[in-house]
Amino acid sequence: MDQIAYRWYILFPNHHQGLQLNRELRKANIRNQISPTPREASSCCGISLIVEPDDLDRIGKIIEEYGISIDKIVKLPVKTDWQYRGI
């Protein structure tokens, strides 16, 4: 049986917090990807960060160290059936 792959999204109260965490993670060489927030994670638009689950502990420490506000961390299955569609 195929394993379902997941992505972890960190959501923020505003983009300033998201960009700050993105910068700090880059400095610490922790992989992260700015992404539009998927609708499954929030009904509001805006940035989120996709991170690796193995890095969550280190990321938590950086969030605490720099006093960065986050809304929540959401785990969503990776969509493997996406096909191009005209937006």
Place this chain on the structure above:
Amino acid sequence: MADYRQMWTDLGMDLEKHDVLCEVLPDAFGGVFLSQQNRPAGMDFYDFVVSEIHGVRPAELIEHRQKGGKVFGTFCVYVPDEVVFAAGGIAAGLCGGSQFWVSGGEKVLPVNTCPLIKASVGARLDKTCPFFMIADMFVGETTCDGKKKAWEILSKEVPLHVIDVPQMKRDKDIAAFESEIKDFIKVVEGVTGNQVTPEKLGEAIKLINNKRRALQRLYNARKASPVPISGKDALLVTQIAFYDDPARCAQMANRLAEELEERISRGEGVFPADAPRIMISGTPMAIPNWKLHHIVETAGAAVVVEESCTGTRYFEHLVDESGQTIDEQVRALAERYMQTNCACFTPNPGRIEDIIRMADEYKVDGVIDVNLQFCNLYSTESYLVKNTLAEHNIPIMHIETDYSEQDYEQLRTRIEAFLEMVRK
């Protein structure tokens, strides 16, 4: 999460309809962009801009208006942004690249109008794009018949000034465009209440030139093999350049270009060195039209340059910065803008010469000449493009398409066959 709903409500937007667009963006952006490997870190900024596409920049424009500033919405690379910035205004590109807006345009336009015009009109009439709701004035031009008539419809919504772009490039046409720029200065001064002085216009010329220099630097990096950035990412940079703050645009493009230059020095690329290198020429691809680039690059080829208004036509050629008087500066502006080779001109050999020159500069293996559906100018010119490139032994295919996904698989099949032909 950032909640822009109050801002959109205040702009008079249709939130329910707009929400449909917000819903599909994350998946589409994820599928097209985030699925790529080894993207430059400098793309973080552009990913952020898309993530907040109808939030952060509109909020900046609203703040500018609250301080008494004016916003000018533009649709073409022939509009001299320098004039707007010299008067303390902000120019923001408004071209619509979304299929989502097309049906709104079709309510008032003939169906056989190009999707860019239909989307632009639909975005305003359906009230689903904040940029179209913020602009104090739209600035149109006469680069095609469809646009000329669309301006008459849009002018019922928002004050609209039309710049008459000449259709030939004789000395008297350049002089005529000079006169058009002087008229535009008067209009912009009237809307903003600010005078365009030689000092201010000189500063604005440098501001926009710096943006062009940064984009030129970025594109120069694409000449390397292996190519250090995907065509999709480079296209996104140019698409965002149309409405971002020009100084920030230059800063971010320079930062990205620096990273790409480091990649080049390490021989690092995002495609194998033997991947086919493709030029896309023709009509503009306004955000979020990423269709053709996605097909080409998921078929294993790299788009290394766009000969289009959302490519080299946007930033090639600088305005002479030595002018000391308004007359000298306007002459320099007219001379620079009239070097741009759009299919609206007759004859237009400069565009084909550009394609041949860039095919060499970017080490192109093949050219995909594309025009948006119903764009008669580029469609007709494709005959001359095809014949001349064939004489130079440059493989070329012509495509006519729109924003929808209906022809996606047909295009994929045709492009894969073309790539098979040019593959080394």
